[in-house]
Amino acid sequence: MKIYRRVRTWILVGFMIALVLFVNIIEWHSDRTQAQGESWQVELQQEKVHRNELLTKPDISEENRTYNLQRIALIDYHLEKNISTPNGTMWDGINFSASLVLVITVFTIIIAGDSLAGEFSTGTIKLLLIRPANRLKILLAKYISSLLFGLLLLLTLFAVSVTVNGILFGFGDLKLPLIEVTYEGYIVEKSMVFNLWKTYLMNGVSTILYVTMAFMISSAFRSSTMAIGFSIVALFGGNILLQALQRFNWSKYLLFANTDLTQYLSGRPYQSGMTLSFSISMLAVYFIAFNLISWLMFTRRDVAA
Numbered sequence: 457m458k459i460y461r462r463v464r465t466w467i468l469v470g471f472m473i474a475l476v477l478f479v480n481i482i483e484w485h486s487d488r489t490q491a492q493g494e495s496w497q498v499e500l501q502q503e504k505v506h507r508n509e510l511l512t513k514p515d516i517s518e519e520n521r522t523y524n525l526q527r528i529a530l531i532d533y534h535l536e537k538n539i540s541t542p543n544g545t546m547w548d549g550i551n552f553s554a555s556l557v558l559v560i561t562v563f564t565i566i567i568a569g570d571s572l573a574g575e576f577s578t579g580t581i582k583l584l585l586i587r588p589a590n591r592l593k594i595l596l597a598k599y600i601s602s603l604l605f606g607l608l609l610l611l612t613l614f615a616v617s618v619t620v621n622g623i624l625f626g627f628g629d630l631k632l633p634l635i636e637v638t639y640e641g642y643i644v645e646k647s648m649v650f651n652l653w654k655t656y657l658m659n660g661v662s663t664i665l666y667v668t669m670a671f672m673i674s675s676a677f678r679s680s681t682m683a684i685g686f687s688i689v690a691l692f693g694g695n696i697l698l699q700a701l702q703r704f705n706w707s708k709y710l711l712f713a714n715t716d717l718t719q720y721l722s723g724r725p726y727q728s729g730m731t732l733s734f735s736i737s738m739l740a741v742y743f744i745a746f747n748l749i750s751w752l753m754f755t756r757r758d759v760a761a
Contacts, residue, residue, distance in 0.1 A: 564606035569683035
């Protein structure tokens, strides 16, 4: 009730919807301008010629050689099966909108960081503690309600993105398959909807961890400013830190190295030898540690005044 009765909450929801509309309209206008040129078949043939030229260079690395060969195989599959690429279709905008999950993470951090600390700063925490519910129940209610707000934003993002792009591009390509090369080098057709939700869910894991971090800081220090500020800095500064520490083998145990599970969809993990099960295990350790600290700090400390 406290989350959804605040004007701030609906301002965040409205801002996200406006951002989705703006981004997708710009993407649609850009695609429509490019569509006035050659067809997708001509563009793929031109790309194939370009990548064949790259393969003739003697200084090309093995990684780039493999990537170019895979791209050529994908191009040949599209042309032989007469399957259009997502470019210029409704899926182009929808897949682009998936990057806005980062915005959802920031907004959910704001709600989670203030959910518990705000009770201390306003003094209303005493009104909660005199009720029959114990501290653990109050803590869980605050935490779960923050995650449900993030889920609401995720569903809103998906619904608005599909609707807007369907109206702009048309729903004719709704059943268009996604053509990808597997890690073993096989070409497969996948469902666009399934792959999109797979990306959403993997990015959602990152959201859960950062929200849990914000909630832990909020519980430990009772400061919404510290919880929100530190979590957002960690969200955006984590990649910079990873680039500086990538040469160290122990950096793969850092939280930031494992939150992006989509690295396994592309087959390019942060460090060689890292697997999806390894990252899930590390995230589970951090998740348990963050929640344990939140529970200990909230249930053991005196909150009388």
